[in-house]
Amino acid sequence: MDYSSKYSYRVNYVRPSPIRTLVSKISEISAARRVISFAAGEPDPGVIPRGLYARILAEVLEEEEKSCNYSPTEGIPSLRRAIASFMEDYEGVKSVEDEIIVTIGGSQAIDLIGKIFIDPGDHVIVENPSYVNTIVNWEFYGARLVGVGVESDGLNVDRLESVVKSLLSEGRRVKLVYTIPTGHNPAGVVMSDEKRRHLIEVASRYDLIVVEDGAYNHLVYEGSFKPLSYYDKEGRVVYVGSFSKVLGTGLRIGWIRARRELVELLKAIKGPSDMCAPVPLQHLVERILRKRLFDEIKKKAVEEYRRKRDAMIEALDEYVQGVAYNKPLGGMFVMVRLPSSIDSEEFANILLEKYSVAVVPGKPFYLDDSGKNTIRLNFTMVSLGEITEGVKKIGVAVRMFS
């Protein structure tokens, strides 16, 4: 039988994930020879205390009779309370249990927010570049995405304001503004406090909902930043949280913090589709928070990744000429702008094939061509030695290409 005549319009928006395509190619090549991969977006397995998790899970499975049964859609009550306290302790955002819904990582949270707000043809504003999965999730709901540039101190908020003004004056519906203020993926920048305040003012002026992706909020290497939610007094910010980047991406435990009425609707939209987040792992995270173990795990990760970030910046300074990048204050990535003559997709292909070094070309993160000479480098999943060796090879390849 022929399925193709039966697919929904969403299938037209399907695009092969550039990262997953790359990952398959990397694993193919890795079978034959060693590859240094800067392509990841994940914590180093070496900093995840899996032995501790095994001990806590044994406790959970012994003590919690219903730990392998359904939980409420919104999460086990003790985890929701623990996350509400976490928002207060770590983010300075006073929260209560009813404002928290536990999700399958931050990615499901973003998908659900799109599902609840976006009608086909609605405009949403994302940073340019932005997180690929947000772009794809929201396109499936028929969103028209408008990109606003990112500077070394984050989203260009002045430009955002003029874009919103002009869309509204054309009679467009602007539903959401999506931003990753801290540890931006892929841009590797952190939004300044001043811009955070300004963004909230603009959102208030034009009656916008801001979706704040806080996935990297706990990987900050210099200074400290309050989330947008902290500046928001009107309930405009829908906060997407995740434990993935510190506790492990495989656990799939994230959350949304939003006003109660929105959490109620999110429950109704989410329930039929996933029932609940995996229950033994909800209990695992709840006990990590309750036993105050998060700090220690986070501290180890931040120290490790700061060293790696420093090594990457040093290597870039030393071995790669004619490129531009920021030293990221947080997150997992350095975005490198290659000489403008270089097409980064072609560059990444040759780098992988000839030099056995994997990087992610920036293009799929952009809504236009302005990122066609950028590459994204991850520094968390590689060793210090690999960083130096890999970046050296990038330097050689850039010289070859220029």
Add this chain to the structure above:
Amino acid sequence: MDYSSKYSYRVNYVRPSPIRTLVSKISEISAARRVISFAAGEPDPGVIPRGLYARILAEVLEEEEKSCNYSPTEGIPSLRRAIASFMEDYEGVKSVEDEIIVTIGGSQAIDLIGKIFIDPGDHVIVENPSYVNTIVNWEFYGARLVGVGVESDGLNVDRLESVVKSLLSEGRRVKLVYTIPTGHNPAGVVMSDEKRRHLIEVASRYDLIVVEDGAYNHLVYEGSFKPLSYYDKEGRVVYVGSFSKVLGTGLRIGWIRARRELVELLKAIKGPSDMCAPVPLQHLVERILRKRLFDEIKKKAVEEYRRKRDAMIEALDEYVQGVAYNKPLGGMFVMVRLPSSIDSEEFANILLEKYSVAVVPGKPFYLDDSGKNTIRLNFTMVSLGEITEGVKKIGVAVRMFS
């Protein structure tokens, strides 16, 4: 700020889950006094070997360096292979790894199938009654649901054929037929082999895609049944599988078996929204299958639930007059049709408040009013003593109401 003007059309389809509303009410009342609840749809925690799970998870976390990192969206390769073998060993359906995608339980599988096939206004056919979450998930994508009745040996396939014919003759697009052939939720019936063959013939004749929900396929108390996929030679059946009902609903590990091209598209639709199913739990299930432990867990569950089913049928025979029900050959539920004068929502309310017995009224499972005097009784989460005591009280309440 006022969110209400910003919601998508989907929010119009949001309905409070009758089961979750009931569950909150039950837990409220349970705080004050003992409640016998026939409202669940879950395995008895007493048959889930949580100690074994703890030991296997300790192995996984020690041996699998990346067990807390992302897996491929479609699942860890060894689990996909194990599920392909499982389909062959337990269902008689020869399968390969590329035909399997691991999901967050059967519910996400059903949601994804709707996402990939349903355009607003498309017609889909479901059994009347059907699984509430399928109805709600697919309404969010704009499906128009058409119900076809269920008899004591399953879906009325003749009626299905005439409904399809008439829809097609009116120029409607009929995208999917959804069925739970084994252990129907909520009807408590199993489709006969003859009807299974017939359904596949009808699907072939009218070029239909059949979504087979196999969630209860491993809870069969009498006889054995081949899944629809077994009879399908044209790739029309999209099979939804789940380990929830045997291994535990909290693990959230299910799958879809479908043709490769469909699995490829499902990967592209699923990836951005959940990244992957929880990885330590994927490994747990993979090892349960690899170590051939599923059989033992299933055997214990089937024996336990068969005893409970028998006790429930005996109690209904003895203590409740003027009602109709089937002895279910599989699954977790007995559906009871009360005297037609009784409104089952009112009945369920009074039963809970006055008799401290919880049942789920059938109405939300139906697309019309034909279920307004039905109630769904779960027999897996209650003890034998509770079954007798609770059903006796139902008998008293039915006499009071009649």
